[in-house]
Amino acid sequence: MSLSVTLTVNRVQHRVLLDDPRVTLLDLLRERLQLTGTKKGCDRGQCGACTILLNGRRVNACLALALSHDGAEILTIEGLADGAALHPVQAAFIAHDAFQCGFCTPGQIMSAIGLISEGQAGSDAERVREGMSGNLCRCGAYRGITEAVVAATRSMTKEKAA
Template sequence: MDDTTGPFRVSRRTVLEGTAALAVLGSVAPEAARAATPAAPGRDASSSVRVPVTLNVNGLDHALELDPRTTLLDALREHIGLTGSKKGCDHGQCGACTVLVDGRRINSCLSLAAMHEGDRVQTIEGFAEGAALHPIQAAFVHHDGFQCGYCTPGQICSSIGMLAEAKAGMPSVVTADLSGAPRLSDVEIRERMSGNICRCAAYPNIVAAIKDGGGVGPDGEIAL
Protein backbone atom coordinates (compact mmCIF):
# COMPACT_ATOMS: atom_id res chain seq x y z
CA MET A 1 0.00 0.00 0.00
CA ASP A 2 1.40 3.43 -0.98
CA ASP A 3 1.79 6.08 1.72
CA THR A 4 1.08 9.34 -0.11
CA THR A 5 0.31 11.41 3.01
CA GLY A 6 3.42 10.92 5.18
CA PRO A 7 6.49 13.18 5.15
CA PHE A 8 8.61 10.62 3.22
CA ARG A 9 6.02 9.70 0.57
CA VAL A 10 7.25 6.05 0.35
CA SER A 11 5.72 3.93 -2.39
CA ARG A 12 6.23 0.36 -3.52
CA ARG A 13 7.76 1.65 -6.76
CA THR A 14 10.38 3.78 -5.03
CA VAL A 15 11.37 0.85 -2.79
CA LEU A 16 11.92 -1.42 -5.81
CA GLU A 17 13.88 1.25 -7.67
CA GLY A 18 16.12 1.83 -4.67
CA THR A 19 16.80 -1.90 -4.26
CA ALA A 20 17.77 -2.24 -7.92
CA ALA A 21 20.11 0.73 -7.67
CA LEU A 22 21.84 -0.76 -4.62
CA ALA A 23 22.29 -4.09 -6.42
CA VAL A 24 23.95 -2.35 -9.37
CA LEU A 25 26.21 -0.28 -7.15
CA GLY A 26 27.16 -3.37 -5.17
CA SER A 27 28.45 -5.11 -8.31
CA VAL A 28 30.19 -2.06 -9.75
CA ALA A 29 31.93 -0.82 -6.61
CA PRO A 30 34.32 -3.79 -6.13
CA GLU A 31 35.38 -3.61 -9.81
CA ALA A 32 35.97 0.11 -9.50
CA ALA A 33 37.98 -0.42 -6.32
CA ARG A 34 40.18 -3.02 -7.99
CA ALA A 35 40.71 -0.78 -10.99
CA ALA A 36 41.75 2.08 -8.73
CA THR A 37 44.26 -0.03 -6.76
CA PRO A 38 47.81 0.70 -7.98
CA ALA A 39 49.91 -2.27 -9.08
CA ALA A 40 52.64 -3.41 -6.72
CA PRO A 41 55.99 -1.81 -7.59
CA GLY A 42 58.18 -3.93 -9.83
CA ARG A 43 55.34 -6.30 -10.81
CA ASP A 44 53.99 -6.42 -14.35
CA ALA A 45 50.87 -8.57 -14.58
CA SER A 46 51.32 -8.94 -18.33
CA SER A 47 54.69 -10.70 -18.03
CA SER A 48 55.78 -13.87 -16.23
CA VAL A 49 59.09 -14.88 -14.76
CA ARG A 50 61.36 -17.10 -16.84
CA VAL A 51 64.41 -18.98 -15.61
CA PRO A 52 67.23 -20.45 -17.71
CA VAL A 53 67.29 -24.26 -17.57
CA THR A 54 69.59 -26.57 -19.51
CA LEU A 55 68.26 -30.13 -19.78
CA ASN A 56 70.37 -33.02 -21.01
CA VAL A 57 67.88 -35.27 -22.76
CA ASN A 58 68.96 -38.42 -24.56
CA GLY A 59 72.54 -37.16 -24.60
CA LEU A 60 71.79 -33.71 -26.04
CA ASP A 61 71.73 -30.40 -24.14
CA HIS A 62 68.69 -28.16 -24.54
CA ALA A 63 68.99 -24.57 -23.29
CA LEU A 64 65.51 -23.33 -22.36
CA GLU A 65 63.83 -20.31 -20.79
CA LEU A 66 61.00 -21.69 -18.68
CA ASP A 67 58.36 -20.59 -16.24
CA PRO A 68 59.70 -22.09 -12.99
CA ARG A 69 56.40 -23.96 -12.58
CA THR A 70 56.92 -25.93 -15.80
CA THR A 71 56.96 -29.67 -15.20
CA LEU A 72 59.59 -31.90 -16.73
CA LEU A 73 56.85 -33.53 -18.81
CA ASP A 74 55.70 -30.22 -20.29
CA ALA A 75 59.29 -29.16 -20.95
CA LEU A 76 59.88 -32.38 -22.87
CA ARG A 77 56.66 -32.22 -24.86
CA GLU A 78 56.00 -28.52 -25.37
CA HIS A 79 59.49 -27.01 -25.38
CA ILE A 80 61.80 -29.74 -26.72
CA GLY A 81 59.27 -31.50 -28.95
CA LEU A 82 59.71 -35.03 -27.57
CA THR A 83 56.10 -36.15 -27.45
CA GLY A 84 56.73 -39.83 -26.77
CA SER A 85 56.20 -39.29 -23.04
CA LYS A 86 52.44 -39.05 -22.60
CA LYS A 87 50.32 -36.90 -20.32
CA GLY A 88 47.71 -39.24 -18.90
CA CYS A 89 46.33 -38.39 -15.48
CA ASP A 90 48.81 -35.54 -14.80
CA HIS A 91 48.70 -36.61 -11.12
CA GLY A 92 51.40 -39.30 -10.99
CA GLN A 93 48.89 -42.16 -10.89
CA CYS A 94 49.00 -43.74 -14.36
CA GLY A 95 52.72 -43.86 -15.23
CA ALA A 96 52.26 -42.81 -18.89
CA CYS A 97 54.80 -40.00 -18.37
CA THR A 98 57.56 -42.21 -16.91
CA VAL A 99 61.11 -41.28 -17.93
CA LEU A 100 64.53 -42.15 -16.55
CA VAL A 101 66.57 -39.53 -14.70
CA ASP A 102 70.14 -40.62 -13.99
CA GLY A 103 68.92 -44.16 -14.58
CA ARG A 104 66.03 -43.96 -12.09
CA ARG A 105 62.42 -43.95 -13.23
CA ILE A 106 60.25 -41.01 -12.24
CA ASN A 107 56.84 -39.59 -13.08
CA SER A 108 57.80 -36.54 -15.11
CA CYS A 109 54.40 -34.89 -14.54
CA LEU A 110 55.23 -34.52 -10.83
CA SER A 111 58.74 -33.11 -11.22
CA LEU A 112 59.71 -29.55 -12.12
CA ALA A 113 62.02 -29.14 -15.09
CA ALA A 114 64.17 -26.65 -13.18
CA MET A 115 65.04 -29.39 -10.67
CA HIS A 116 66.88 -31.39 -13.33
CA GLU A 117 69.64 -29.03 -14.38
CA GLY A 118 72.68 -31.25 -14.88
CA ASP A 119 70.74 -34.54 -14.71
CA ARG A 120 70.70 -37.13 -17.50
CA VAL A 121 67.13 -37.50 -18.72
CA GLN A 122 66.23 -40.41 -20.96
CA THR A 123 62.90 -40.68 -22.77
CA ILE A 124 61.40 -43.35 -24.98
CA GLU A 125 63.02 -41.64 -27.99
CA GLY A 126 66.49 -42.32 -26.57
CA PHE A 127 66.61 -46.12 -26.34
CA ALA A 128 66.81 -47.30 -29.93
CA GLU A 129 70.11 -47.05 -31.80
CA GLY A 130 69.11 -46.06 -35.28
CA ALA A 131 66.84 -48.78 -36.64
CA ALA A 132 67.89 -51.22 -33.90
CA LEU A 133 65.32 -51.32 -31.10
CA HIS A 134 66.23 -51.73 -27.45
CA PRO A 135 65.63 -55.37 -26.39
CA ILE A 136 62.63 -54.32 -24.30
CA GLN A 137 61.15 -52.38 -27.20
CA ALA A 138 61.61 -55.34 -29.52
CA ALA A 139 60.05 -57.67 -26.94
CA PHE A 140 56.99 -55.42 -26.59
CA VAL A 141 56.50 -55.68 -30.34
CA HIS A 142 57.09 -59.43 -30.40
CA HIS A 143 54.74 -60.18 -27.48
CA ASP A 144 52.11 -57.61 -28.52
CA GLY A 145 52.60 -55.78 -25.23
CA PHE A 146 50.36 -52.90 -26.25
CA GLN A 147 47.00 -52.23 -27.85
CA CYS A 148 46.16 -48.52 -28.06
CA GLY A 149 49.82 -47.77 -27.30
CA TYR A 150 49.20 -44.69 -25.16
CA CYS A 151 50.80 -46.16 -22.04
CA THR A 152 53.56 -48.00 -23.92
CA PRO A 153 56.34 -45.35 -23.71
CA GLY A 154 55.89 -45.18 -19.94
CA GLN A 155 55.65 -48.97 -19.67
CA ILE A 156 58.93 -49.44 -21.56
CA CYS A 157 60.80 -46.73 -19.63
CA SER A 158 59.51 -48.16 -16.36
CA SER A 159 60.44 -51.71 -17.42
CA ILE A 160 64.04 -50.71 -18.14
CA GLY A 161 64.30 -48.81 -14.85
CA MET A 162 62.69 -51.66 -12.93
CA LEU A 163 65.08 -54.24 -14.34
CA ALA A 164 68.03 -52.07 -13.30
CA GLU A 165 66.60 -51.75 -9.78
CA ALA A 166 66.10 -55.51 -9.47
CA LYS A 167 69.56 -56.24 -10.84
CA ALA A 168 71.00 -53.84 -8.24
CA GLY A 169 69.30 -55.91 -5.51
CA MET A 170 66.46 -53.55 -4.61
CA PRO A 171 63.57 -55.58 -3.11
CA SER A 172 59.84 -54.95 -3.49
CA VAL A 173 57.08 -55.47 -0.95
CA VAL A 174 56.52 -59.01 -2.26
CA THR A 175 60.19 -60.08 -2.20
CA ALA A 176 60.33 -63.12 0.06
CA ASP A 177 64.09 -63.45 0.49
CA LEU A 178 65.96 -60.22 1.28
CA SER A 179 69.34 -61.91 1.61
CA GLY A 180 69.99 -62.32 -2.12
CA ALA A 181 69.22 -60.74 -5.47
CA PRO A 182 65.47 -60.58 -6.16
CA ARG A 183 64.08 -63.14 -8.56
CA LEU A 184 61.64 -61.69 -11.03
CA SER A 185 58.63 -63.96 -10.88
CA ASP A 186 55.42 -62.82 -12.52
CA VAL A 187 54.21 -61.63 -9.11
CA GLU A 188 57.39 -59.60 -8.62
CA ILE A 189 57.13 -58.00 -12.04
CA ARG A 190 53.47 -57.12 -11.59
CA GLU A 191 54.17 -55.54 -8.21
CA ARG A 192 57.16 -53.56 -9.46
CA MET A 193 55.22 -52.34 -12.50
CA SER A 194 52.03 -51.55 -10.58
CA GLY A 195 52.53 -47.81 -11.03
CA ASN A 196 52.03 -48.14 -14.78
CA ILE A 197 48.40 -48.56 -15.77
CA CYS A 198 47.28 -50.16 -19.04
CA ARG A 199 43.62 -49.38 -19.68
CA CYS A 200 43.60 -51.96 -22.48
CA ALA A 201 44.63 -54.59 -19.88
CA ALA A 202 47.55 -56.04 -21.86
CA TYR A 203 49.27 -57.00 -18.61
CA PRO A 204 50.05 -60.67 -19.41
CA ASN A 205 51.73 -59.60 -22.64
CA ILE A 206 53.65 -56.84 -20.84
CA VAL A 207 54.95 -59.30 -18.26
CA ALA A 208 56.00 -61.70 -21.02
CA ALA A 209 57.76 -58.88 -22.88
CA ILE A 210 59.67 -57.81 -19.76
CA LYS A 211 60.82 -61.35 -19.04
CA ASP A 212 61.91 -61.90 -22.64
CA GLY A 213 63.51 -58.51 -23.29
CA GLY A 214 65.09 -58.37 -19.85
CA GLY A 215 66.68 -61.80 -20.12
CA VAL A 216 64.77 -63.17 -17.12
CA GLY A 217 65.31 -66.91 -16.83
CA PRO A 218 62.78 -69.55 -15.77
CA ASP A 219 63.93 -69.22 -12.16
CA GLY A 220 63.58 -65.45 -12.22
CA GLU A 221 67.25 -64.60 -12.51
CA ILE A 222 68.16 -61.61 -14.67
CA ALA A 223 70.66 -62.62 -17.31
CA LEU A 224 71.18 -59.18 -18.90
Protein backbone atom coordinates (compact mmCIF):
# COMPACT_ATOMS: atom_id res chain seq x y z
CA MET A 1 0.00 0.00 0.00
CA SER A 2 1.43 3.36 -1.04
CA LEU A 3 0.52 6.62 0.61
CA SER A 4 0.90 10.00 -1.01
CA VAL A 5 2.24 13.16 0.59
CA THR A 6 2.54 16.59 -1.01
CA LEU A 7 5.16 18.97 0.36
CA THR A 8 6.47 22.33 -0.77
CA VAL A 9 10.23 22.09 -0.26
CA ASN A 10 12.34 25.17 -0.92
CA ARG A 11 9.42 26.73 -2.80
CA VAL A 12 8.98 23.70 -5.11
CA GLN A 13 5.99 21.40 -4.71
CA HIS A 14 6.71 17.66 -4.54
CA ARG A 15 4.25 14.77 -4.52
CA VAL A 16 5.92 11.69 -3.08
CA LEU A 17 4.58 8.16 -2.78
CA LEU A 18 5.56 6.48 0.48
CA ASP A 19 5.66 2.71 0.80
CA ASP A 20 6.09 2.97 4.56
CA PRO A 21 4.12 5.36 6.81
CA ARG A 22 7.12 5.56 9.17
CA VAL A 23 9.32 7.54 6.74
CA THR A 24 10.68 10.63 8.47
CA LEU A 25 11.02 14.02 6.83
CA LEU A 26 14.79 13.60 7.16
CA ASP A 27 14.84 10.39 5.16
CA LEU A 28 12.40 11.76 2.60
CA LEU A 29 14.54 14.88 2.08
CA ARG A 30 17.84 13.01 1.87
CA GLU A 31 16.87 9.80 0.10
CA ARG A 32 13.89 10.71 -2.06
CA LEU A 33 14.53 14.38 -2.88
CA GLN A 34 18.36 14.21 -2.79
CA LEU A 35 18.57 17.22 -0.46
CA THR A 36 21.53 15.98 1.55
CA GLY A 37 22.41 19.27 3.24
CA THR A 38 20.15 18.30 6.12
CA LYS A 39 22.34 15.91 8.10
CA LYS A 40 21.53 12.69 9.92
CA GLY A 41 23.42 12.91 13.20
CA CYS A 42 21.95 11.08 16.15
CA ASP A 43 18.60 10.17 14.50
CA ARG A 44 17.00 10.71 17.93
CA GLY A 45 16.33 14.46 18.04
CA GLN A 46 19.22 15.19 20.37
CA CYS A 47 21.88 16.83 18.17
CA GLY A 48 19.99 19.26 15.90
CA ALA A 49 21.96 18.36 12.75
CA CYS A 50 18.65 17.68 10.96
CA THR A 51 16.99 21.01 11.83
CA ILE A 52 14.73 22.37 9.10
CA LEU A 53 12.01 25.00 9.04
CA LEU A 54 8.57 23.40 8.83
CA ASN A 55 5.86 25.97 8.23
CA GLY A 56 8.34 28.55 9.54
CA ARG A 57 9.16 26.73 12.80
CA ARG A 58 12.32 24.86 13.77
CA VAL A 59 11.87 21.09 13.68
CA ASN A 60 14.17 18.11 14.02
CA ALA A 61 13.40 16.33 10.75
CA CYS A 62 14.47 12.97 12.19
CA LEU A 63 11.51 13.06 14.59
CA ALA A 64 8.85 14.23 12.12
CA LEU A 65 6.91 11.67 10.11
CA ALA A 66 6.52 12.82 6.52
CA LEU A 67 2.94 11.56 6.34
CA SER A 68 1.94 13.78 9.28
CA HIS A 69 2.95 16.91 7.39
CA ASP A 70 1.05 16.58 4.13
CA GLY A 71 0.70 20.06 2.60
CA ALA A 72 3.49 21.58 4.69
CA GLU A 73 6.07 24.11 3.59
CA ILE A 74 9.65 23.10 4.30
CA LEU A 75 12.80 25.17 4.03
CA THR A 76 16.17 23.43 4.06
CA ILE A 77 19.72 24.73 3.82
CA GLU A 78 19.59 24.28 0.03
CA GLY A 79 16.75 26.80 -0.24
CA LEU A 80 18.39 29.72 1.56
CA ALA A 81 20.73 31.39 -0.91
CA ASP A 82 19.30 33.53 -3.67
CA GLY A 83 21.56 32.53 -6.53
CA ALA A 84 25.05 33.64 -5.54
CA ALA A 85 23.72 35.87 -2.74
CA LEU A 86 23.97 34.11 0.62
CA HIS A 87 21.30 34.41 3.28
CA PRO A 88 22.46 36.87 6.00
CA VAL A 89 22.88 34.01 8.49
CA GLN A 90 25.05 32.04 6.06
CA ALA A 91 27.18 35.15 5.45
CA ALA A 92 27.50 35.74 9.21
CA PHE A 93 28.62 32.15 9.81
CA ILE A 94 31.42 32.66 7.30
CA ALA A 95 32.38 36.10 8.64
CA HIS A 96 32.54 34.85 12.24
CA ASP A 97 34.24 31.54 11.49
CA ALA A 98 31.26 29.74 13.01
CA PHE A 99 32.17 26.26 11.86
CA GLN A 100 35.06 23.83 11.79
CA CYS A 101 34.23 20.45 10.27
CA GLY A 102 30.90 21.79 8.96
CA PHE A 103 28.76 18.74 9.72
CA CYS A 104 26.45 20.57 12.13
CA THR A 105 26.47 23.84 10.18
CA PRO A 106 23.28 23.34 8.11
CA GLY A 107 21.28 22.53 11.25
CA GLN A 108 22.91 25.39 13.16
CA ILE A 109 22.05 27.85 10.37
CA MET A 110 18.45 26.65 10.07
CA SER A 111 18.02 26.83 13.84
CA ALA A 112 19.51 30.34 13.90
CA ILE A 113 17.11 31.50 11.20
CA GLY A 114 14.20 30.07 13.16
CA LEU A 115 15.43 31.67 16.37
CA ILE A 116 15.75 35.06 14.70
CA SER A 117 12.36 34.85 12.98
CA GLU A 118 10.73 33.86 16.28
CA GLY A 119 12.16 37.06 17.78
CA GLN A 120 14.10 35.03 20.34
CA ALA A 121 17.68 35.93 19.34
CA GLY A 122 18.27 39.58 20.19
CA SER A 123 21.75 40.85 20.99
CA ASP A 124 22.27 38.95 24.24
CA ALA A 125 24.82 36.17 23.72
CA GLU A 126 23.44 34.14 26.63
CA ARG A 127 19.95 34.28 25.16
CA VAL A 128 21.29 33.10 21.81
CA ARG A 129 23.22 30.24 23.45
CA GLU A 130 20.04 29.14 25.25
CA GLY A 131 17.98 29.36 22.07
CA MET A 132 20.54 27.34 20.13
CA SER A 133 21.08 24.74 22.88
CA GLY A 134 19.32 22.03 20.86
CA ASN A 135 22.11 22.13 18.29
CA LEU A 136 25.37 20.42 19.18
CA CYS A 137 28.79 21.09 17.65
CA ARG A 138 31.35 18.38 18.29
CA CYS A 139 34.16 20.73 17.26
CA GLY A 140 33.20 23.36 19.82
CA ALA A 141 32.63 26.32 17.49
CA TYR A 142 30.03 27.75 19.87
CA ARG A 143 31.65 31.15 20.30
CA GLY A 144 31.67 31.80 16.54
CA ILE A 145 28.14 30.45 16.20
CA THR A 146 26.87 32.78 18.93
CA GLU A 147 28.68 35.77 17.42
CA ALA A 148 27.28 34.91 13.96
CA VAL A 149 23.70 34.70 15.23
CA VAL A 150 23.99 38.03 17.06
CA ALA A 151 25.52 39.68 13.97
CA ALA A 152 22.90 38.20 11.64
CA THR A 153 20.14 39.37 13.96
CA ARG A 154 21.51 42.93 13.80
CA SER A 155 21.90 42.73 10.03
CA MET A 156 18.40 41.36 9.44
CA THR A 157 16.87 43.93 11.83
CA LYS A 158 18.58 46.75 9.88
CA GLU A 159 17.27 45.28 6.58
CA LYS A 160 13.70 45.25 7.91
CA ALA A 161 14.00 48.84 9.12
CA ALA A 162 15.31 50.07 5.76
